[in-house]
Amino acid sequence: MTEAQSAKDGALTAGPASDPYPVPEFRSEAVTDLRRTGIDPNFWYPVAVSRTVRKNKAFAAVFAGERIVLYRGASGTVYALEDRCAHRQVPLSMGVVEGEALRCCYHAWAYRGNGHISQIPYLPKGVARPPRGVRAYPVREAYGLVFVFPGDPGKAATTPMPELPEFHSARHRTMTFSRTVNCHYSFMHENLLDMNHQFLHRGVLGRIQPKLLGSESGPRFVEARYLFTHTGGKKDPGAGLLAAEGIGGSSSPDVVTVRTDYPYQTLQVVPEKADLPAFSLWVAYVPEDTEQRTNHVYGLLMIEKPPVPGALRLAWPFIRRFTERVFAEDRMAVEAEQRAWDEQGEDWNQEVFPLILDVRDVLRTNGVPIRPESALCGAAALCGTKTPAGTA
């Protein structure tokens, strides 16, 4: 088969005429199913856009099935607690902010920003040991996003936040994306790293010929450098405007670098001798549900302003429309992949592109098992088979 294959255009010869209806065999990797791999919680993950967490309001966020209430106190500080009252489990995000505290809407129990209960208004004297409170999450605001640290709180202080110098550069402007996509986060990494999927965007970008210039992998990263050649077809005006800036278009001699740096991903165009990228996309894919079959994409697209003052501002709505169109097509594809996985019950992917095999390994080896208790818990809600903890 390998000999028969045309190295030039990837064309394969026909199979033997005697076997008109082959049932395919699948190559399987003797490892954990990538789509059952949980993301490592010991990183800083965005769970909200800062401006949606308003002063004196509670906000319901989530990380991989863990419900988290964010609230901004009178001082402007954002706090992150488990989103449940210790009393009757009603979400604290239904509650009321009072100064730096959060009060449950139901029986008015009040919580401090560290999760401790500060008041139970009617607490009877006879209660020996009232509940102490709920879990609090380390929280930081940066780049217009609210980040929490869902893992071991002891590791939060020493775990670096993402570094995005171009966000603070006066020469750049940032477009923020916040969108739910119904698939495992791994499909997102594979999508962006495998630029051979430009056929998907033929209606928006025209015919694009990607050429892999090189790639590099390590235990926590995969990086690929591509050169794109536009070989025909109409382009979206937003793509044209970006191309005029030297990005992703026909006349561009620039190299696009896509990198998964666990757990984040970036896409950058760095002109020769430049200190900062002309075009820089930073993305985090944050699982929403316990089984991590849905992720929330938080994206920051930082674009260098062109020499003409105000030009980028004029181009902004076109660039947004263009990126929305591309994103919608990618979403269609990755959600179709997730639906196929849901039906097949396991990962049937047959990858032929080496750097995608690499990123699959990176995501698998840096990931964690999806919490089995939680999976049981979900099943219990459905099947009623779970034995409650504490039942002797």
Place this chain on the structure above:
Amino acid sequence: MTEAQSAKDGALTAGPASDPYPVPEFRSEAVTDLRRTGIDPNFWYPVAVSRTVRKNKAFAAVFAGERIVLYRGASGTVYALEDRCAHRQVPLSMGVVEGEALRCCYHAWAYRGNGHISQIPYLPKGVARPPRGVRAYPVREAYGLVFVFPGDPGKAATTPMPELPEFHSARHRTMTFSRTVNCHYSFMHENLLDMNHQFLHRGVLGRIQPKLLGSESGPRFVEARYLFTHTGGKKDPGAGLLAAEGIGGSSSPDVVTVRTDYPYQTLQVVPEKADLPAFSLWVAYVPEDTEQRTNHVYGLLMIEKPPVPGALRLAWPFIRRFTERVFAEDRMAVEAEQRAWDEQGEDWNQEVFPLILDVRDVLRTNGVPIRPESALCGAAALCGTKTPAGTA
């Protein structure tokens, strides 16, 4: 911890500074999960408002997953049968009433009010033993509701119906409620008995300070007496009108008595030396689904007419609007509790109010196991794992 706690306002001191992110521990009761406790079927339960069961019409009702067809024959009598034809299981509630009989819509099998088949129009002679019929339920009409007895029919005659003398009193007028709430019935009992939840109704009632005067418990009941003081804030006009009647308001010296008398619940205001309550709410929470995670609230609110003739009639729409607002807030809270239970898979409640611990015991010890076959059955429909009975 207990010493540190201010008995005056329930304020708790801060936890140790060295433990900023405590993971809470849960106290668990070594007993059946209250939310997995089935309601005892050996009581009379309302399953429809009488006027919705019209003459010559069939009506689809339900009790804890058991589908029940009610129909009112030509004589005006209401009958209650299993809602399935013995032949092909099509709901009899899709059928046609003929005199005192009910005919299935599909192959026209006819049933008597006792569930026996009265006619199979095309019955061939060769059939040795045609099916005999379906189950019939004891049924009674009272208080504008249709009650059935879903348990052992032999116990129906000796099981008393609820007694509501104020319903028949010429001095009272009754408002009827019929509403589905998506939670286990136990959340409803806890909600009404624990009057410390007035914070939930702050927008409707203003600031209310409940004071527990006393409570009493027995194997089948819990009763609590509260005094309410209005301490500020705007009130709904309906609340004001009720208060003018001496109920639930600022100037009222009256005591509110809330009582769970298994399986029903009441809330009453009995003025001194009165023979009947001035304000009396009777409620039954009837599970709808097999797993009893949904209940249908049938409520009768009986209010004494004030001395001014016609005043109550004028106030009626305001009182209805007020009660609807309060009910909507309670529903929001109890449905949030059920959703939390569904996700957590077990009861994490940490109760601090002794009489709520009592009512939890009453509901648990008077309840029955949720039918395991039915639970399996539901799972089978989903998972396809159940072996059909009768398969050798």
Place this chain on the structure above:
Amino acid sequence: MTEAQSAKDGALTAGPASDPYPVPEFRSEAVTDLRRTGIDPNFWYPVAVSRTVRKNKAFAAVFAGERIVLYRGASGTVYALEDRCAHRQVPLSMGVVEGEALRCCYHAWAYRGNGHISQIPYLPKGVARPPRGVRAYPVREAYGLVFVFPGDPGKAATTPMPELPEFHSARHRTMTFSRTVNCHYSFMHENLLDMNHQFLHRGVLGRIQPKLLGSESGPRFVEARYLFTHTGGKKDPGAGLLAAEGIGGSSSPDVVTVRTDYPYQTLQVVPEKADLPAFSLWVAYVPEDTEQRTNHVYGLLMIEKPPVPGALRLAWPFIRRFTERVFAEDRMAVEAEQRAWDEQGEDWNQEVFPLILDVRDVLRTNGVPIRPESALCGAAALCGTKTPAGTA
């Protein structure tokens, strides 16, 4: 019980007065549940109406949970492949037809009509054994429908297609039906064969008295002959027009023959000495989902033109409306049966009509087990308990 039963009108005597609330006992057949019986894939099944499979377009079809992409190449030939790309499992029905090939929308892999991959545009040299392709299905077009052979491809050539000479007769005109019904296909066979269900159609057909003239059964078929007498009530105009043609109406002396000839079903009126039926319905019930609780009805209703030229054309919309009304009522009944089965978790049917017992046997003995892996697969998607194949 049998003696007490009136043979004349099927009326049964009342049960003993001492037993007012009988709990019924169910007769069970010690065999596989009919509703868990898969349809035999070794037949030709329609999966699309021909004109909906347009040139240069892909079409998503399905057979019992197997997703199938149909596409019509530039030559007009229709091809049927597994509806998933071998690479990343994205449905090929989202792809693009190029000549006689189909290209996946995502990374542009191209497939021949036999399922073999013809091109992977960017295939790197280092890949030892690229995936070979996907399964192709034998496919035939006939009677305005696209048929596939979902079973063993080796049996396709020797398995006859349905024979419908009246479809090609110049004296007949054909009305095509294509509709999803949410029930197991067996309910459909029982519905059409048991003509005692005319009560269901009383609003459309008036009162119809069916008389079974005789029936015949074999290992693969059941055939019943009925005589209908109209005994009163208003009829739909379409029913009247059909009756004027000698079908299904009051004055008709014609005999209606209903036949299950596994896996298809027919209903015919053959006038005396005629070579072809005056009225002929051919139906296939094609399961859509893996558990086969949904079927797609493909029906061909072939009606002989009356002597008056153009009369049938004028009557056509009335006949269509009439058949739609009858079909809607049948659908209501069979979907109610499926819902009952879903809730009861097994087949509680108590059949009294011998030829229905026969067709149940035919459907059971000619059926196949529903693929257990697929059932597991569905459960796994829900419960997350399945171990992926290939995990050592």
